[in-house]
Amino acid sequence: MGQLIHLSEAVSLAIHCLALVSVSEKSLNASTMARHLGASRNHLAKVLQQLVKHNFLSSTRGPGGGFTMRKAPGEITLYEIYELMEGKPEIEYCMAHGNECPFSGCVYGNIREKLTEEFVAFFRQRKISDIIPAIKPS
């Protein structure tokens, strides 16, 4: 069914990976993470690339290579990751058709703005370090 609160798989993958790399002693490669998360290796590789490009992770190629942290998990908020993968959350006009709407105030009131703000506040305050304790011992 429809997802009211839409968080793409890419965002989830990014967050999961950052936490996994944080707790790993040696560098972690894409295939291993994909296996652990039960996700597509290809999709995950794309996400990791982004995280490297924006300096959350370092990568090393070649045998024994993989990804390591470049920022401390306490320095990374979930919001940064969200915005990196999805862009700033916007409220679109109900029906993207401009200003044809015959209603003076939006029929939705300001509920979307309110919920978006709540979401952002939560994600800004929550850090990768906060979710690390939830990792199951493997």
Add this chain to the structure above:
Amino acid sequence: MGQLIHLSEAVSLAIHCLALVSVSEKSLNASTMARHLGASRNHLAKVLQQLVKHNFLSSTRGPGGGFTMRKAPGEITLYEIYELMEGKPEIEYCMAHGNECPFSGCVYGNIREKLTEEFVAFFRQRKISDIIPAIKPS
């Protein structure tokens, strides 16, 4: 950009139409409403079909035909319309891949559940009659 709070155009159209039909003295046809809303006539027709099938509207074909209310605007909550068009809002598992996740509690905490509940509460309490006053005089 990504819409965090996702409300399809179909939902917006349904709500707008119900309000417009409510204040109309005679029956309103799809083309007229599409023009007023600056929306696709075809898409709107689909939405109206649904509203007729579920007894919110009555329809009459032929010249001078169109749509009229079958329920009072004070009897219709926005939530009913949302659920009709989108289904019950569900929280999906982060990464629809089942139970492979190596985290014991979801990394998102319960923020999605919380926001969804807020949304539902708001939409349950708000009725078509509440938004009618916002219609601009045409």
Add this chain to the structure above:
DNA sequence: TGTATTTAGGTATTTGAATGCGCAAATATA
């Protein structure tokens, strides 16, 4: 009865996200 109007409903197209694929570049190690 004929014609114009309007809804009904099935099907096709579009779109965007997710996924897959192939090859180049880097690097460890034998």
Add this chain to the structure above:
DNA sequence: TATATTTGCGCATTCAAATACCTAAATACA
């Protein structure tokens, strides 16, 4: 140096939801 491993990156494919189109059925009215 040769080989296996692993990331980087562009492009192709798939898939589902949203949106558009097309024709049939109903009805008012001349």
